[in-house]
Amino acid sequence: MAKLSDFRVRVEDALANEEVRGNFRKAMDGLMSRRLDQFPDEAELERLRTQAMAIRSNSLDNLPDLLEKLETNLTKNGIQVHWAETVEEANQHVLAIMNKHNAKSMIKGKSMVSEEMGLNHFMEELGIECLESDLGEFIIQLDGEMPSHIIMPAIHKNKRQIAKLFQEKFPDIPYTEDVDELTQTARKILREKFFNAPVGLSGVNFAVAETGTLCLVENEGNGRMSTTVPPVHIAVTGIEKVVEKLSDVPPLMSILTRSATAQPITTYVNMISSPRKEGEMDGPKEVHLVLLDNGRSNIYSDPELLATLRCIRCGACINHCPVYVRVGGHSYGTVYPGPIGTVLEPQKDGLKAHGELAQASSLCGACGEVCPVRIPLPSLINRLRYEGVRQDQSSTKDSGSRRKTAEALTWKGWSFAAQHPLIYNTGASAAASFRKLMPSKMGAWTRVRTAPPIAAKTLHQQLKAKGIDNE
Amino acid sequence: MSKARNNIINRLRTTKPEPCHFSERDHLSRFNWDKEERINRFVERMVAVRAEIIHASKDDWAEKIAEICQEKRLKNMLVSPETAQGKVLYNMVDQLPDLQSYDHEIEDWKSEMFNQTDAGFTTTLGGIAETGSLILWPTKHEPRLMSLVPPVHIALLDTNQLYTTFSEVVKEQGWVDKGMPTNALLVSGPSKSADIEQTLAYGVHGPKELVVVLIS
Structure with a gap:
């Protein structure tokens, strides 16, 4: 198994610390409801x-x-x-x-x-x-x-x-x-x-x-x-x-x-x-x-990322973040935690150092909804995910540095299959037919979770059976 | 280091962001509250943050202050002998604690200020109903620390100077044209903190008590 990054080690420690998790939960719940009253x-x-x-x-x-x-x-x-x-x-x-x-x-x-x-x-x-x-x-x-x-x-x-x-x-x-x-x-x-x-x-x-x-x-x-x-x-x-x-x-x-x-x-x-x-x-x-x-003048040069600089440091995005409340501020290992930290820190110190933070988001959108200056935080997190693995539109430091060959190939394959129905349908049917052969342990996800079983019939097959045509 | 300055400015100048034209920017927030409502809202906000409100008239406010001083057993109080209101208080010294004037630089009497001063009395430039705030522009007669270091701050507010919002104050009092003072302050209650478990505690670094005498 690949060695866990420092960030992931801190996250695992934080998730296991019930006292600190309780402290964050109590504080953030109070802050969210009191903000709404205002x-x-x-x-x-x-x-x-x-x-x-x-x-x-x-x-x-x-x-x-x-x-x-x-x-x-x-x-x-x-x-x-x-x-x-x-x-x-x-x-x-x-x-x-x-x-x-x-x-x-x-x-x-x-x-x-x-x-x-x-x-x-x-x-x-x-x-x-x-x-x-x-x-x-x-x-x-x-x-x-x-x-x-x-x-x-x-x-x-x-x-x-x-x-x-x-x-x-x-x-x-x-x-x-x-x-x-x-x-x-x-x-x-x-x-x-x-x-x-x-x-x-x-x-x-x-x-x-x-x-x-x-x-x-x-x-x-x-x-x-x-x-x-x-x-x-x-x-x-x-x-x-x-x-x-x-x-x-x-x-x-x-x-x-x-x-x-x-x-x-x-x-x-x-x-x-x-x-x-x-x-x-x-x-x-x-x-x-x-x-x-x-680094601020560098952020300034990108028309989309520029929105980061509107921030007035109120912390509302942090208070409403379902990830922050669980992992706490220290897990981020950065000066600014939470959604604003996730967006700001990789731009300040580079994607190599903090690009991983962008993965620690469910993109639920709460941060963007509460931001008092309407920074589109979820879009910016998405943009930084993109920049982490691609270099084509970026001015952010270390763009492309998080690219992994296997991952890139997997997505390329997926993208190709999705554009070719014959390959896609054959693959999906094969996965459904041979679902019993799927191993129960599949990397990080299944280390603490049960692998979800693949359905006996593909979505296309199920819909066809209901008489809905995929055209 | 003007090199850093030029580099930063030059880097910023290479970008021209799409200009935004939001008319919302100039929206002036203010309310149609009559005087009674302004007073009620101001008092409600102040009481919510544990400030004490004393209602007074223009004839009896000084006696009310004497009562507060007795009630709080203040031994001394900083009062400027130069303001009109300060002069009134200096004319009734027998009813008040030892009145002291802040008429020399802080360096000369820092220890007394920090260790022996019970209260500071200041005038205000008005108040804000929406947020329950006092407006203070400290002067050489009523310096900055007068409303900060003593454990009790007593402030006088004329209800005719009660505005609805901070935006309205900046506009109506013409702050920009007047020119900003060394220090302008909004004070909305006694000093407080919620840094320990979100539990409010009063009297952290500034005054533990704020008394607002409202003149109607």
């Missing part, structure tokens, strides 16, 4: 989805112009802009800012782009501490884990597991499974860190070209803390996050928070347009924005 009027939801798609499409249509405009306006406002083609370059920008201020630590608000950059790992190798301040990120950082969900990074853990983790890491604090008490423990520890941190780092939800404004949504206040208390604020984001006008923000915000966590709005919407001005009493004296490409 959109009682279906027509209004569909209108808002079209509007959000139009806003994001407009951003992408004019992306280079808007990025230049964004840079001009941010610079005018006193925010320093840095461009990075690769994650290495982005990390170097952050490092240079850290070094300039002789900073040995940073406090972080939630940022998936910083995960993409592997920023924590990069900095820690150089002796610079990166402390996550979002409660979920704080928890998984304690346990040395990666986020298992882009919005709720510690969703794979239940409170008993978190209580045990806190007991192990903070032995002086009495053991508790009370969520309020666990939260207060994190508050106490992190307040001191906000107080002392020389640099705060955050992501960006939307960057407004028209006004040079960085918008961040959050519930905890750690985002505001990270971007207000330390004397230096570094924001990192992907080049696709720009929108043209300030009036583009409210509709996107409205569908983002409802799709993500079923909230009409998050506790805080934080709009930053400049560092501390003369006479102001607080806020960072320096604000930097690192704009990361990391």
